[in-house]
Amino acid sequence: MNKRIGKQTVKIASNPRIIATMSTVGPKEGEGPLKDYFDVIMKDDMFNQDSYEKAESAMLYTTITECIKKAKLTEKDIDFLCCGDLLNQTISSSFAARNIDIPYIGLYGACSTMTESLSVGSMLMDGNFGKYIIVGTSSHFSSAERQFRFPLEYGSQRAPTAQWTVTGSGAMILGKEGNFPYVTHVTIGKVKDYGIKDANNMGASMVPAAVSTIYQHFKDTGRKPEDYDLIATGDLGKVGRELVEKLLLEYGYNMKGIYVDCGEIIYDNEKQETGSGGSGCGCSAVVDCGYIYKNMLNGTLKRVLLVSTGALMSTTSSQQGESIPGIAHAVSIEY
Amino acid sequence: MNKRIGKQTVKIASNPRIIATMSTVGPKEGEGPLKDYFDVIMKDDMFNQDSYEKAESAMLYTTITECIKKAKLTEKDIDFLCCGDLLNQTISSSFAARNIDIPYIGLYGACSTMTESLSVGSMLMDGNFGKYIIVGTSSHFSSAERQFRFPLEYGSQRAPTAQWTVTGSGAMILGKEGNFPYVTHVTIGKVKDYGIKDANNMGASMVPAAVSTIYQHFKDTGRKPEDYDLIATGDLGKVGRELVEKLLLEYGYNMKGIYVDCGEIIYDNEKQETGSGGSGCGCSAVVDCGYIYKNMLNGTLKRVLLVSTGALMSTTSSQQGESIPGIAHAVSIEY
Missing domain, CATH: 3.40.47.40 (Stage V sporulation protein AD)
Structure with a gap:
């Protein structure tokens, strides 16, 4: 089957x-x-x-x-x-x-x-x-x-x-066993490239991939934002998070109040001078494994969608004038 | 199950x-x-x-x-x-x-x-x-x-x-269907590092991983070299292939006549001046997809073990004095 x-x-x-x-x-x-x-x-x-x-x-x-x-x-x-x-x-x-x-x-x-x-x-x-x-x-x-x-x-x-x-x-x-948060769905992303070339604006370059994967997850599962207690992208920062919200709203999905970006919440961006927010593989990793998992264990969050986001360029591709392709994979977890 | x-x-x-x-x-x-x-x-x-x-x-x-x-x-x-x-x-x-x-x-x-x-x-x-x-x-x-x-x-x-x-x-x-060569077993390798640091001798650096994976595949499946028509490592070259044969013989597995390395056979190494042989992801890829697959289709080879081999270093790790870890994954195919 x-x-x-x-x-x-x-x-x-x-x-x-x-x-x-x-x-x-x-x-x-x-x-x-x-x-x-x-x-x-x-x-x-x-x-x-x-x-x-x-x-x-x-x-x-x-x-x-x-x-x-x-x-x-x-x-x-x-x-x-x-x-x-x-x-x-x-x-x-x-x-x-x-x-x-x-x-x-x-x-x-x-x-x-x-x-x-x-x-x-x-x-x-x-x-x-x-x-x-x-x-x-x-x-x-x-x-x-x-x-x-x-x-x-x-x-x-x-x-x-x-x-x-x-x-x-x-x-x-x-x-396989025990009373722990568990995985229910996986949505594997496609590589998306909308032509952004600015390596100082990685958040924005990953937005099309994040939007594509979240949108497709909703379509495939029949779910809506409000079916989740929390949807967390990986490291789009404030700039990227606002774009994702705006674009998904155009598709009819209102993420307000349900959606955070791990990069935006891991630092006090103004006080810690971290610009638009955190990034890196470790960003969604520690927020997912720390903040989100522990809030599932204590009952605060019952159903979450983790959507780590990646920018797939290298220094060589950027030096050769290439834009930055992005990808996002979503995993739905319940407890 | x-x-x-x-x-x-x-x-x-x-x-x-x-x-x-x-x-x-x-x-x-x-x-x-x-x-x-x-x-x-x-x-x-x-x-x-x-x-x-x-x-x-x-x-x-x-x-x-x-x-x-x-x-x-x-x-x-x-x-x-x-x-x-x-x-x-x-x-x-x-x-x-x-x-x-x-x-x-x-x-x-x-x-x-x-x-x-x-x-x-x-x-x-x-x-x-x-x-x-x-x-x-x-x-x-x-x-x-x-x-x-x-x-x-x-x-x-x-x-x-x-x-x-x-x-x-x-x-x-x-x-899922059709009369084609098919996969029967997969043996995922562990990372092995025996301390070789010479980036001009990558074949040797991958040998421990190749030996470990092939040995474990035999142990796990109860098979022996002679159960295969061909066992093909990825890109150890002549130097690495000889070492693999020698080490597996010490473990009681005689690979003679059954074992080739894709890197050794893809070039006429003396005439084409390719040193110990070919390497790179593409090496085992084209030999597996070309030479081996077509020899399965035409009935020459009935059961093969593909064992691509990787050296997991970077220029940075080598510059920092690190040795070269290796890995090998084996896939058994029949027709």
Whole structure:
């Protein structure tokens, strides 16, 4: 029996449980409005390593291994690790995975990786390919800045639409049993490119993908915004969030009061000088694994739609004059 | 019912069919020993584009869309595109996918991407998440050289263990019915790092991962080398292939006469001056989609094990003194 409903959505009938989550953030995120929801706040973002890239990988490794401990499991119990990140050749994930004794499925979805990994993990659980699967991702402000923009030492001025890459890592363990929030639907996104070329306005470049995936999720499932307690995009920031609201309203979906963007809520953007908001794979990862998951556990949120959003460009594509394609994957969770 | 057998292998009981494949190669690969098995040989490796990166993406786009035509399907019929490549932020795949109207699951497994995408696609087919799924990957000599090594204009001398990145792209369409070669087992690899740091000896760096995955596949399935007509690793080259044979013999598995490496057989390495052999995601992709698939269709090969192999480093990790982790995923196919 085909599990597909509508054009892009699959029903996850076995409802894999999210039996544990772990969120680790840097000092700046640990001073933001969501600080009480994160499991670990790093004292300094070098994490006892000698480079930003090694720090990011160590943070991801620790997040994954601590999540496994939290679920009272060992690496041997877990059938797949589905993971990815922003760095060239996803070295945070690959180097974390070399010290983890679990079969590894490497993903690349830029900042959509949290829901991409959760989507793939949920489908593999539902297909009975594993008993437990761990999914996750990371990003690091300093490794992302020097890879995608400028070395921090330049002290470059930032555009008002620019976003601040979250130093953070999130992981979730999927299992078959227990009283935990569970996955009900997955909507895999298509790559959308409306020609935006400004790498300082990544939020806007991901908007068409976010709108496309959320719209298609509603169409496929017959649901409306008000069927959710919360819909959370990944890292569109204030600029992108306003555009998504406006565009979905034109399609007849009023998101007001139900919709937040993880990038907009992770910082106090004015006080913390984070421009339009947070970004990076770690942004939706820590907000989903921290703030949202814990508010599901305590009964505040009963049904949420997580929609991490990714900008799929590289420095090379931008230097060659290309625009920025975006993607978004949606996962519906209930408790 | 859990589909897992042994520690790392899953049984794909529904046997998704590989209903069509497509292979596109550059001019150099089109002069090699396997030239008669490739569908398209490019006249020049720029593919009418103004950069190597755009050429690679255009080649992948053409391979995917032509494969869909070959299967007499349209993009609308296909439920997922599972794809990845070697370039930073996998831009070949992302930029190809923006012009393809199919939900996109981006992968990163370096040169293991052909069997990684085939593994993920096969599990999603077996889990009834789609009717048709297309999987594939690409690499390009010139985009890889300037990203990972030196600009071609330098004319750097190459080490004897160095390999030659294949300009090529392969795609496979999985379907549920018809008289075609079909997938029976998938063994997802773990990341293995035995401390090799020489970026000019990538074959050797991937050997531990290849040995680990092949050994575990035998253990999990109870099979032996002689149960296969052919076992083909991805891009270990001559140096790596000899090491794999030697190490597996120590574990009691004699691969002699059954085992080839796609990188070793795609070029006439002495005449074409390709060092230890071909490499890159495209290497196992075009050999699997061209030479091996066509030899299954014509009855020469009845049961094969495809084992694409990836080196998961980046230039940054190498510059920071890190060794090179490797991974390998195995897919068993019968006809």
